[in-house]
Every structure is written in C-alpha cells, then in structure tokens.
Amino acid sequence: MEAEENKFSLLDDGLFRVRGDDGVRECSLPEVLAALQADAVASFDGLQAHQEQAWYAFLVQLAAMIRARTDRTGDLDTSDWRSGCLDLAEGNENAWHLVVSDVTEPAFMQSPVPEGSLDEAKYKSDIPSPSSLDVLVTSKNHDVKQTPIRYPRTEHWIYALITLQTMEGFLGRGNYGIARMNGGFGNRPLVGLAPGLSFGERFRRDVRVLAETHDDTVLWDADGRFKLLWTEPWDGAKASAISLDNCDPYVIEICRRIRFTMDDGSLTCWRANTKGQRLNVPSSLSGQTEDPWTPVDKGEDKALTLGGGGFTYRKLTDILSGNYERPVTLERQSNDAGAMFVTARSLVRGQGKTEGLHHRDIFVPGEASGFFSQGSDLWQKLAEISEQRVEMVQEVESRVLRPAVAALLTGGRRDEQPDWDVVQPWIDAFDTRVNEVFFEKLWAAVNLDKRQAQNAWEHFLKTEACSQFEAATENVPIPDLRKWRALSAARSIFESRIRDTLEMAYDDESSSTDTDE
Numbered sequence: 001m002e003a004e005e006n007k008f009s010l011l012d013d014g015l016f017r018v019r020g021d022d023g024v025r026e027c028s029l030p031e032v033l034a035a036l037q038a039d040a041v042a043s044f045d046g047l048q049a050h051q052e053q054a055w056y057a058f059l060v061q062l063a064a065m066i067r068a069r070t071d072r073t074g075d076l077d078t079s080d081w082r083s084g085c086l087d088l089a090e091g092n093e094n095a096w097h098l099v100v101s102d103v104t105e106p107a108f109m110q111s112p113v114p115e116g117s118l119d120e121a122k123y124k125s126d127i128p129s130p131s132s133l134d135v136l137v138t139s140k141n142h143d144v145k146q147t148p149i150r151y152p153r154t155e156h157w158i159y160a161l162i163t164l165q166t167m168e169g170f171l172g173r174g175n176y177g178i179a180r181m182n183g184g185f186g187n188r189p190l191v192g193l194a195p196g197l198s199f200g201e202r203f204r205r206d207v208r209v210l211a212e213t214h215d216d217t218v219l220w221d222a223d224g225r226f227k228l229l230w231t232e233p234w235d236g237a238k239a240s241a242i243s244l245d246n247c248d249p250y251v252i253e254i255c256r257r258i259r260f261t262m263d264d265g266s267l268t269c270w271r272a273n274t275k276g277q278r279l280n281v282p283s284s285l286s287g288q289t290e291d292p293w294t295p296v297d298k299g300e301d302k303a304l305t306l307g308g309g310g311f312t313y314r315k316l317t318d319i320l321s322g323n324y325e326r327p328v329t330l331e332r333q334s335n336d337a338g339a340m341f342v343t344a345r346s347l348v349r350g351q352g353k354t355e356g357l358h359h360r361d362i363f364v365p366g367e368a369s370g371f372f373s374q375g376s377d378l379w380q381k382l383a384e385i386s387e388q389r390v391e392m393v394q395e396v397e398s399r400v401l402r403p404a405v406a407a408l409l410t411g412g413r414r415d416e417q418p419d420w421d422v423v424q425p426w427i428d429a430f431d432t433r434v435n436e437v438f439f440e441k442l443w444a445a446v447n448l449d450k451r452q453a454q455n456a457w458e459h460f461l462k463t464e465a466c467s468q469f470e471a472a473t474e475n476v477p478i479p480d481l482r483k484w485r486a487l488s489a490a491r492s493i494f495e496s497r498i499r500d501t502l503e504m505a506y507d508d509e510s511s512s513t514d515t516d517e
Helices: 029-037 049-068 078-088 154-167 199-212 313-320 366-372 377-410 420-447 450-475 480-501 503-507 509-515
Strands: 007-009 016-020 023-027 043-045 097-099 124-127 190-194 226-228 247-252 257-263 266-272 340-350 353-364
Touching: 016 029, 016 154, 023 029, 029 049, 029 078, 029 199, 049 078, 049 154, 049 190, 049 199, 049 247, 049 340, 097 154, 097 257, 154 257, 154 266, 190 199, 313 340, 313 377, 313 420, 353 366, 353 420, 366 377, 366 420, 377 420, 377 450, 377 480, 420 450, 450 480, 450 503, 480 503
Parallel strands: 226 247
Antiparallel strands: 007 097, 016 023, 016 043, 124 266, 190 340, 257 266, 340 353
C-alpha cells in the first residue's frame, strides 16, 4: 500500500507538460508513452535541449522492456503502459514516486538506503536546483545560462535526474559514471535511423527494433532480474556493484546515490558519494555494452567517444563505411521502408567543461537505403565511394589550398614560414562547404557508374576550391610591394596542383553537365 508521505507519482500524476496539436496537456508517464505511440507529441515543455537524448533513451528502453514482455501485437493503452512500468519494478509503486519518505524503499531513480537514514549514510543536501543536478558543466554563460530555472517544477527535477543517472561520467573521486560509455571521460552518443524526425516517429521505430532484438544479447540476460537499477538497495561499496549478466539488455542505469525529500513544501535533493560504479563493468570492455545507439570502433575495440568536432561528414563516413560496428538502430530492419533519416546526437563532455551539444539529421532517399544493410551491393559501392571522397577532400586541402594560400602570405618566398593560423580559415571554409553537401551528393551517386560519380565529385571540389582560393586572393593581407609576386606564385601553385589532384575535372570538362549530382 502506498505510504501517505509519498509524493509525485510518475504513474498517476500529470507531471509532464506535453505539447501537441491540441495544446499543452499535463500527462503521467503512461500517458506520455501512449501519446508517443500515437505520434501526438510535438515537444515537452520544460525539457532542455541537452536533456532530450537522455529522456528519449529512457522512454525507448522502458517501452522496449515492456513490449518484450507482452504478447500484444497492437498498440498499448495507458493502463497497459502503467501496468508494464509497475511490473518492471516487481509491483513496487514506490519505485515510481519522486519522493518516498521511507529511505529504505526505492524512489524514482533513487536506490534504497540500507543504512536506514540519510544522516547515517552521510548524504548532503547541496544541490540547490535542477541545473546543479544534471550533467551540464557551464563555465561560461553562452548557450545555456547558469541556474536558468528560477522556480523549478517537478518535471525539471525529473529531467535533470534522468540525465544525470543515465548520461553522467566520472567527475572525481566518489562520483562514478554509467557503464554505457568508453571510460569515465567518454560520452554516450546516439546514432540511428528514423522514418521521420518527430519524437513519436523515432520512438515507435526504435521501440519496435529494440523489442524485436531484445534476446540477441551476449553480455546481458534477457530474463535478468534487474530492469530498473534503482530498485535494489545500494550502500555505495565497490563490492555491491551488480554484474551485467543479472540485468536486462535495456536495463535503465543509475550511477549516483540520490534521494529527494519534501521540506516545508519544497523539494530537497540529497546526494552521497560511492566507492565504485553501480554496474560491475571491466575496463577492458571499453564501453562495448551492446548499447542500441552507440557505434563501436572495430580497429580500437572500443565504443565511440565523440569529439568536440561533432558529427562531421568525416566521422559519419567512418561510422557508416565499415570501420565501426553499427548499433542495431543504425541497421535497416525488415519493416523499414522508403526514405529515412540518420539521426545523430551527443553531448560531448570535457574535463571541467562541456564541448558542445552536437546534433545532425541527414535525409536518406529510398534508393540509397541499401547503404544501411551491411554487406549489400549498395553498401559496398557507397562505402567505397564515400571513403575515396573523404581522401580526395584531404588531398585538395593539403596539396592545393593550403600551400596556395600560404604562398599569398609569404609572397612566394620559400624561405619564409607562413602563419598557419591565418591560412586555416580558408581550409575550414572549404571543409564546411563539403560538410554541407557531402551526403546529398553521395546519395546522388547511387544512380551513376563509378566514373560518372568521380567526375561529378571532382567538378564539385574544383568549383569550391577555386571559390575559396579567389576569396583568399582578395582578402588575405599582402604588403603592396609583394602583392603581384605573391599572387603569381600562389596562382601558379594552385593551378598546377589542382590539375594534378583533380585530373578528371579537367579531362572531362565537356561531360560535367551530364554527370552533375
């Protein structure tokens, strides 16, 4: 029976403001799942951009575990989702309340305290706001203002709690991170396919894929005891870590000891340090936890840790062309049809800072869908073309543009060292332009033979390289005394080297109009 002091039931209270076609509704968690299933969610009021990935992964993993345990093939209604959530917690409603006064019982994403009291377990109440709870490190007031929520609602605390418990890494002694990333300083990228970009379209497809592949596991146990890690008491000792083979493949992690209490009508957040991770994960695993959205680097045998550069065409080509083991959501499944999107998201963590929230959606036309079935003829063709194109871009940048712009700066004097920091913006501008159209032009190559595809790509690179070089000749600072010598030397380098690098663009100029992508 529910204790009187328990507050904020995610199963029964309208804690989440959901915006749809009919305005904003206050929904419980089961109502949120039903609305996503009906693709009736435009956005979640109160959810910040950097929290969206954690909230999405939480909802999909939760729904997939429920789906994998039901014989129903059609849509589930709100009561089905509610009973499914409760079953995952072995019938304990406390596990779905944000505040449970008996600390020896679980609360939402808060493990029971075996010591019997927060004082005995040395919890501290030094988290004044949701902004101080989640993973975001904001040393400067640029993209997200420090402590932006002056009057937090319950949903703000819940979003921050989910983000902390499912996305956080190592943050000093006593503050350990999740298992689903490569090391304490890594991150948990999300890369997958989606039939559309709405929350509901992505949710429905990923829940289906995860439920269908629920039993395809090596590390975990599809019948594992633990589905929600916060239902088990945790004293923070290293020896109390739970092994993977006791957990469901989509177990929802927690990584910190957190408890909420109600004091004078307000929420108070408490935390305690631990001596180890909640999940017992050998370091040799390097984040290879069969995460449904995380690619694995085959060469280095570790999960992808996205860098501050984000999801550039170079990184995505690396992931899609076979150098990475694709996660299950990035493989085209039997029920996938027509055009899709590649969706990629990650909050990149740095030491004492955040290196950006990176987000990219790439449209994939139906005729290019074979690229997402590894081993197919189209995958072989596009993987080869994409890798060659990346190498060609590198050649143009290093052999053509960089030395030509450098010659402008030095006036053609070979004994003078250029300021490479001044040269770099022209290289970056060229690379940015390539990044903008890389995949659009790659999909266009599906209907071309190898020579036509290369011809079209070389003509594109030639046009963009000429554009950047001409812009450099007009804007690079050159002393008047050296101007004509500098221009002559730079143009000589550019013209000779671009012809050597992009031979087909000059040999087949007459055919370029027939093969433009």
